[in-house]
Amino acid sequence: MKDFDLVIRNGTIVTSSDIFSGDIGIKRGEIKELGRNLSERAEDVYDAKGKYIFPGGIDAHTHLDMPFGGTFSSDDFNTGTKAAAIGGTTTIVDFAVQPQGKTLNETIEMWREKADGNACIDYGLHLAITQMNDKTREEIPQVIRDGYSSFKVFMIYEGMMVDDLTFMEVLDIASENNGLISVHAENPFVIDYFTKKLLESGKTAPKYHEISRPAYCEGEATNRAISLAKMTNAPLYVVHCSCEESASEIKKAREEGFPIMGETCPQYLLLSRDNYEEEGFNGAKYVMSPPLRDKKNWNYLWKALNDGVLQTVATDHCPFFMKQKRMGLDDFTKIPNGAPGIELRMALMYSYGVDKGNISIEKFVQLTSTNVAKIFGLYPKKGSIVVGGDADLMIFDPEKKVKISKDILHENVDYTPYEELELKGYPVATFSRGELIAEDGEYIGSENRGEFIKRSGPKII
Template sequence: MSLLIKGAILATNPEVGPTDLLIDEGVISGIGQIRTADQIVEAYGNIIFPGFIDAHTHLDMDTGKAHTSDDFYTGTKAALVGGTTTIIDFATQEKGESLMDAIKVWHQKANGKSCTDYGFHLAITDWNEQTGKEMLFIKDIGVTSFKVYMAYDALRVSDDILFEILQAVDHIGGIVGCHCENGDLVKVLTQAQKDSGHFGPRAHAASRPDIVESEAIGRFLDIAYLAGTPVHIVHLSTQKGLEAIERAKERGQIVYVETCPQYLILDEHAYQLKEFESAKYVLSPPLRTKQDQQALWQGIHTGLIQTISTDHCAFNFATQKRQGLADFSEIPNGIPGIEHRPQLIYTYGVDKGHISLKQMAELLSTKTAKLFGLYPAKGTIEVGSDADLVIWNPNYETKLSSTTQVQSVDYTPYEGLCVKGRAEYVFLRGEQVVKEGKVINERKGQYLFRGPSGNIE
């Protein structure tokens, strides 16, 4: 059955004016002035975005201190409400576990539960001769992006191993993303806060100053320079980190950069709240200064930052975050965001004049699809592409609240913020899954076999 969406503005090409889209068998089959179809959706006055892609989520994940409150059902349902039709989650290898087994575990978590299409990055924590041999098989099952950590003892790899991983991933046409924080400095500075009698959540930010990020970014980029490989910086939060990236690009390196809404909208004042409230904002990297915010928006404007994902890692405040009531280092690290990203970026990006509609489509969809081997099936509005489409109502206004959200967590770090616009209707491979801001079809997500990663052009 054919479906015709009539009269919306294409975010990817807004200058052409109101346009019609024809959908057949789950893909876009026509763009232009189209008269009729089996089913017609009137979209005049609205904007059509390609389905948004969130390439940084942590669903159904055990950190050793707590288990994330959103699994693949609740998390992707929340994503869908916001207009996100694809996620890429981090399948994390446990010490002693094979890479293939890690992927199998994450398939079990997602299969039959996900409301969005989904893929996996593979976080490598235990590199040895055997895991090195597995890399070709990992490519064959559609995983072409990887992650390494420079912090957290249970996750991080040494610089020499990092060098080996970069070369191995490049050999299979993949890319490595990195959590860039100097883990040794974090440990020393965390203990220094405690020795000074600082055990509350505001000490979290003090234990992770901006130089902890920028040093790690610089070192990671130096290692990548020696390895001769393109790389991906995840959740960039600081001006100093951006400056390290600029220096690397000036010497000819290929560096792709992601930031997140929290670093563009929230700031360090969140750590000055009364009592234990600031624990809601304990995440790594922590929130930064308004100057850092401005630098990141400028980085988006100049193209140094290409994508915006969420790092959605949700823990309930009333129970899980309170594990660190007596010691900030025991507070589970992470905040929710998978549901509200599009509204936040539309409000604080498009509506405030930082970015255009087309740039929003690129930052939240197109460039992510290109970087991670999903384009042109995902991330664009073209004939032959999957009909993952968001009909966006630009006139809708609301206040964000934990009482009305879908994500399975008892707070939102954006509580009370006024936002504009919403995903009025959402289509996943041509099937309507959201109507008037409500999910009407669940668990329709499919695993995505991805091609080579690491080229955004």
């Protein structure tokens, strides 16, 4: 009987704080030893010469099989997690959104039915609370104990949004029970006002989506969300910061010592409002909320990541086929909001972050994996390369050049917002709990092998 089921040898191991060359010894899905010359003690050997070995990516913002605007996002837990795996992501935390009239436990049941036996990588669920009543009050502490330790509130979207009173109560109860609240921060009154004006003057094209919800609309809501968190002594995580107007509110609160954290996404670092000008109906590809912003925000967001104002990069993966997007051909408000990104996050952040000199390689690991694991109660089982942790690893070739095209991707959708972008560096293999599940752009793991992960409370960073 050998000491290891598998040894990954000769790679350059990169964690959130170190780079070193060596071997990783894996037994029953866990990392058992880090060292040199471990190969002889292994049943099986994978040679990672010339490659980086990173902790597998953790994407804490996905919407698989998500009902929105009369349709569903086009990746389900099977197709979406396979695409994630090929792109080097080994864990997701998806959003279970409480339908009106349903309890939190009923919501969990609905989403577990979508995910269990379908997902190919490990997954957790955030609960989006859409209504507050005695039942919800009673369920929040119970679902936290059951491993659903993070919640979301939407400040916009009919049927999902909560008012400030409900928001405050969620903050209060969840934080008292060691839960974390995240928020989609935009102001619905601002959006309604501008939307009405635009539609009345015949402005119905996709580009008006962005004009209907200016950056101040996100900044104001972020400020209000943070104020409510301050008054309830609750930690808060602001999802998908798209601009200086929201990120600067987080910066200010952190400087005052409040436990406020934030996320951005590759689309807000690499794409801009100019994309809405693409010909025909192509601007609809980028209809998401918050919308793409002026390019001037890119530098601010990279700096916010570097300075620790924002701690994570997620995708907000919520794909819709163009035929679904065409529901809004004559009215931008009917275009389902969302875009794909789950497969490219790691490669985009390496190429445009590390390779272009915007972030260090250790920062890359923090933003895509380690910080995410800490904030969402997955650390140290996930999010690092450490003895006792799960052997979730991305093998990455820093020299591999790729020109992005939807044809090389596996997301179940007919476009990518990153078409034709050039990448230097690409994932070549992915291990999940020691199993080689993706190699050279193909999913090769067993079907439906993903496991639900019970998460503990947040670590505030």
